[in-house]
Amino acid sequence: MIYFDHAATTPVKQEVKKAMDPYFSDKWGNPSSIYGLGREAREAMCEARQTIMGILGAERPSEIIFTSGATESNNLALKGVAEAAAFEIGGPPHIIVSAIEHHCVLDTAKHLESSFGAEVTYLSVNEEGLVNPLDVEKAIKDNTVLVSVMLGNNEMGAIEPVKEISGVIKGEREKREKKGDKTPLYFHTDAVQAFAFMPVKVDELGVDMLSLTAHKFYGPKGVGLLYVRTGTKFAPQQKGGAQEKGRRAGTENVPYIVGMAKAMEMAEKNREAYSKKVGELTDYLVKRVKEIPKIELIGPKNKEKRLPHIANFLFKGVEGESILINLDMLGFAASSGSACTSGSLEPSHVTKAMGYSDLEAHGTVRFSLGELNKRSDIDELMKHLPGIIEKLRAMSPIKE
């Protein structure tokens, strides 16, 4: 198999697996236990947290909350802030999210709208998939408590202007402060796809909350984190024990937390070389796929505004699933839209938000490159892809 789906998930690195291994059957204690075995687990977790703090530039260990992955982190960020703020402001809170967020942000926002009475603004993007920070400024209302805009998009790789949006939010906070208005306003970013490719420092980005998941950078699935800046008021969503300072009850997943820290450490160290290698491969892929007529690379035109591992192509007059099945039969793994929406009939909300029609949105295929790829994989792909597209186009009643 040739794997072009690194944005969906990545394999666990041997070094990561090795780091995790002792915490399954040797040092298997519960980190909340008082005795030696528990202490051992607690220390491992503590060390992992320190490593992660350093990488993200967090100030206190309590700012890192371990979760089961980005879906939980994003749910926790939105629901947690909305709930705490509603209590504080005594009315419905307003939340701003971009229209191209992952479903775990969008569906949480929709849930807060329908079941919690929150007001939500879905920020539109331009045809390249970029949010305009001025639109954030315009969307902020007196009761806005949270803005959530992802750092890098998972479907077409747009790098969103998070720093600029943070500036807008700081300005608004100052205005509120001057008025003596105590309504909180926080900024959350989903940095899941971006982490392996760009420095993710919470102060430089100017964010109050940030979500990550380990399996996008060669760590294990089922573990992630939510960074929460000290002073950010949020209501825990999972009740029970006192783990994570009572903000995320449940026995911590020690081996996976250790694995995530190791994977982050390695990603941090290799970032520059990895980005360069993957970026060059993606450039080559784009160059080769463009040999096929009537295709379009969607997302930002300027390479600097695009994550280096993602290339999403619109194949005019063809449907994405048909391409994917044909590729799969030949041993190529790619996806249409996000991995989570393949097999659903809805055209990608991201492509649609960029102004493409339903039919066009159905004709997109995402290739995402990484460690497993080499140049010859792309040559191999190009032995088959033009034929697949030609065959499917010949079958189509739409000629354009």
Next chain:
Amino acid sequence: MSDLYNEKVMDHFTNPRNVGVMKDADGVGEVGNPTCGDIMKLFIKVDKKNGEEVLSDITFQTLGCGAAIATSSYVTEMAKGMKLADAEKITNDAVAKELGGLPPIKMHCSNLAASALREAIKDYRSKS
């Protein structure tokens, strides 16, 4: 991905029968839904045998997912040689059933081939 569909569906998807435009078609039927990403066009040729109208040829063109292409291909095979009156009774559900079933999510949007056939017959009748 391939385990999304059974072998019979995959066979019709990978080797679709009767693909193409029919220049001298007696009837053309087009159905589809851009939201679902599936558009099907069916072309029919009708001959009279012993005073009865029979589908002597059918071809199709489809833009769509695996299910859309497979059901289009299958309905052309199913209906070829049938009396018009019988072909009209083929339902989308029957096509899916004969193909050994489709994923539930595909039943609504991508399973429109029989509707396309009925549209083509309607078109033929409106002309004759």
